[in-house]
Amino acid sequence: MNKQELIDHIAKSADISKAAAGRALDSAIGAIQTSMKKGGMVTLVGFGTSYVGKRAARSGRNPRTGATIAYTLKQKANAIKSKITWAPSATDIQRGRVVMLNAYSQPSNLPLADFARLANKSRQQIYKDIAAKRLMALSVGKRGKRLPDWQLDPTKLALTQAVLAAADDVDEWTMFHSLCEPLGALRGRVPIEAVRPNNIVIVALSVLSQLGIRNG
8 A cells, every 4th residue: 555545545534635634644654753763662553663773883795896894883764563453443433423523513603504694695605605715614424514603704704715715625624623723823822713804814824834834
């Protein structure tokens, strides 16, 4: 299995976009590499343990000339295969779906018809706005779309649209969580609550940075 096949598998198993799966995989690989560079050991149950071992200095011979060659101390990545196999169970996958469904069902996430009525727009126009990335909508399976009610506020809508425009390959749920969960760059404040008419750009850049997007 190569990296792209692994991304496809993660996206399908976790019910997320391939873009989000790719970022998650890159983040995991980066964390492993950082730990190993520091001399740490990474253990994943069902997969194995990776660590950096040391190869002692030694001497050898050049097979062409016969001359003695000195090999200095080297570091080499090693891995120990796990004897325990693990795969996400149906319960693990179901638990993830339950968490997503709970968030989807929050009163602040309005059914499309209710949002359209409060926005004084037709359902057709709301669908067009979603397709054009002017509104963010959430969905779980075959359930209808729901829209966070903060998009009824002009300032919060402007923030949402700024992030949508710059992160068009980010899946809806990653986008949702990035906007409504505390950010260290905002001193622990929630972007959608911290935004004001005079700081939309700053808050949007903080959200995009959290998503791993650098907007020059």
